[in-house]
Amino acid sequence: MTDTTTETWLILGATSSMARALARKLAKRGANLLLAGRDMSDLEATASDCRLRGAALAESLHFDARAPETFQPILERMRAMDGTLNAAVFVGSMPPQEEIDIAPEMLDGVVADSFTGPARLLHGLAPLLEARGSGTIVGVGSVAGDRGRVGNYVYGAAKAGFATYMSGLRNRLGRSGAHAITVKPGFVDTAMTWRLEGMFLVAPPEAVADSILKAVEKKRNVIYTPFFWRYIMMIIRAVPEPIFRKMSI
DSSP states (O other): OOOOTTEEEEEETTTSHHHHHHHHHHHHTTOEEEEEESOHHHHHHHHHHHHHHTOSEEEEEEOOTTOGGGHHHHHHHHHTOOSEEEEEEOOOOOOOHHHHHHOTTHHHHHHIIIIIHHHHHHHHHHHHHHHHTOOEEEEEOOGGGGSOOTTTHHHHHHHHHHHHHHHHHHHHHHTTTOEEEEEEEOSBSSGGGTTOSSOOSOBOHHHHHHHHHHHHHHTOSEEEESTTHHHHHHHHHHSOHHHHTTOOO
16 A cells, blocks of 8 residues: 555545545545635544544644635645645535526635635645645536536536636646646535435445545546546537527536
8 A cells, every 4th residue: 555644635625525535535544634624613523533544644724715815824734744745626616506696796706616716725736746746636626617507507617617727737737747637526415416406326425535546546637426427428518509508407
């Protein structure tokens, strides 16, 4: 098994079920974990659980994608860590599209949560990975970013922007020996999806975490998880626009 005792993982949005599943798996490998999010009591509980599972270190840090003043302390903590630096981003918000249609000012928050906030922090983190010539950034987006759909096109637009950012970041980091992976989950059993109707083939968070770890090991560039979403989205992207405009998806 790979020795991860000098490997640090920053997990943004660590209160999500997918992030928690990944943290637990990394803890069993003895990694250092910096768990960042807004709900500090939830983060502390996860950190305690990860220490019991074998994490060499597990700390909770305050992060709010809409509050740039929370970014610098996280970057300073990462800079102080020895060894390989990694990050996994699970941040995002998806209010109902009909609520955004009524209150368009909500759009700014969705974009900040799902794209610009995480991207801004990653832009500060990238030089640290470049300087060490190693490390991986995992950006968790969504299949919603593959095509604008009437049911969640604001969230989809934010995730499309984040996917493009991750593509450029991957090209940048690859020149120094670091790497970036874009993860596009389909329907996953999370708090964000509990209220949604019409879901199918819902994946457990643990399966997404396994997919991420495998992608990191194999240095994949873009993955869909579960894998069959790659083919579902190929079909959705191929639907001609005149037909797609009449579909309620």
